[in-house]
Amino acid sequence: MKDRFQGPVMTRRGQVEDGSTTDQRLLDSRGPADWVHTDPWRVLRIQSEFVEGFGTLAELGPAIGVFGSARTRLEHPDYALAELVGRRLAEERFAVITGGGPGAMEAANKGASEAGGVSVGLGIELPFEAGLNQWVDKGINFRYFFARKTMFVKYSQGFIVLPGGLGTFDELFEALTLVQTQKVTSFPVVLLGTAYWQGLVDWLRQTVLAEGKISAKDLEMFTVTDDVELAVDLMVEARRGRVETPAPHRPE
Template structure:
């Protein structure tokens, strides 16, 4: 494994090749929290307009760091998944199988399932990407991230998950995982993105969520029955990787190979 190379540039997203980052100010709040906090009077004129420049710089650095990673799949899952557990091993297998298909693995860069997918990709010789986020509780980039970008703002980070991936594989997870999953489903439903496979791993975990959508949301008429078909449900890493590859990622890999050869 190569020696750590870190960027200490202040301000915008920190791009790193290896390292752990802390982006919480001394008052214990995050940039997202300060941005969303309501202010009375004219105080915002001294702060919010300048945050626009910081937000812009996060997008610019993210685009610059990720624009040439090639075909990629974003892998989501709980930060609380324990190393050595069945769920962790599934994450490792997902990362390994994607890397063997010459597909980069993008995660949130943290522990648990994210670490597992990064580990599988790195050990298989693939590109292992982590998109970190500042939180009140420090996590830092896991040791298996090969290319990392640290963000202050969730919305800038979430853009990168979709823009530079050709599909999602979602392991069991919590609120953050649900947030990323449902945003992807909305983008597909509204045709903001096309040919974008979304695969859930873990029938026992995810089926109650899908059943609730079918039996409550569809019955209430707030979503269409075909919206549930946006996602595929499987129980193994092999099935998940096969589905995303068949969902358009394989063609992206072939096009990328041709581009390199030319």
């Protein structure tokens, strides 16, 4: 029996609706014209997701986002790696924020929870995943990807990225874009697993940079390593920089 989540609502058995997601229904322009009349009401639901997220995470404290594949199996070395990352971050008094799903996300949440840290999961309504993993101590299920992404960026002070697929790439490149465009500052991004990430880095350097699509300094926005301690040290250093450099006052 599989649980079905639609935002914060869980259904089972005969109460499960069709397999589409809220994001899919919002973005799918096909269908009857009554969409025109229902879209304004969706704004209220979207607003509620932001309010719920801000209210839940406002007092979270320093936190690091950990990304990685939902398909990472328990016996895979990446699972143990993610668990170690979660534990070490918790030991350094960081909350750990993941997508709340299985695989590497579950492992990072487990490491943080077992170390006595704050283990956070920001789930998303998907047709092939159900609910938050058992190691999430504080969790929110979102209907809309863009609301969820805002919470990741607003409440994480850095990202540690383990091997993953399209979802992981999406989160990684969004973070790098925000750093490149200076939407966020003092924001370290670490890719764990040199063997996995080296091909991507080589392509960025040999193709994207070579064709002038990015600048050389863009390749300095992230660190690639196999060393968990280095990854955590970079997060600690960035936190120290935030404390020592107060944000400038901006008039409302």
